[in-house]
Amino acid sequence: MTKRELSQLGDIGREIKQNEQRLSRLDVLKSDLRAWNAAPGDGAFEMLCLEKQLSGYRWELYSHLQLCLLEYRRLQRFIALIDDSLIRQILTGRYVDGKNWTQVALQVGGGNTADSVRKAADRFLKTYTE
Template identity: 40%
Template sequence: MTNKELSQLYYLVKEIKLKRQQLEQLRTIAEGTTVELTGMPHGTGINDKVGNIAADIADIKAILELKIQEYYYQYNRLTRYIESIDDSLVRQIMTLRYIELKEWNDVADMVGGNNTEDSVKKRVYRYLDKQ
């Protein structure tokens, strides 16, 4: 497995957060949108603001669901891979970094043993290079 593959969970979490923000923005817009029913036609084009917003919300919900499913797939895949590693320290480092999404300096602090950000990073990259 490569560092890029291991990092996918991080990027999926970012995508999910972004989609949730977009969904909330659209819901806020939808709450402020009113429909005026006068019985009189106006405008030359067809413009259904509420309908368009509802369609956008449905699209984002569907995309969000797919991203969440992909997150669980990647989470399970990474967990299985990391659990198969023989070296306990590498397993701990990878779990903290790629599953719990900690920064390298936090990983070093949590692992302890006078490890630094660079030392835990190098340990993982050396392990990956051997694979």
């Protein structure tokens, strides 16, 4: 596991929310299209084409959302399974909660400084990149 991978947690979390909102808007749009219910010969073919396009776009969004969720869970599971409580708190504060190193040091307490928690995280992660 690398710092780069873990730093993606916040971005992936935001991406998940954005995709969920897009899916919700697409569902509203699709139900609006169905409510329109054009009569045959009065734009029915165009409406059918739009519905197919929306369905395709929805499937792409849904598939991407599932991939994001898998990656998000993988990264969170990595942190959750760390045996060392201090390291788990440090990585959670930094990568899950998105805090800076000073905020992480204050959160874990124990007289830790921003540099000490950063170095502890770096040392721990270095064992996974070698």
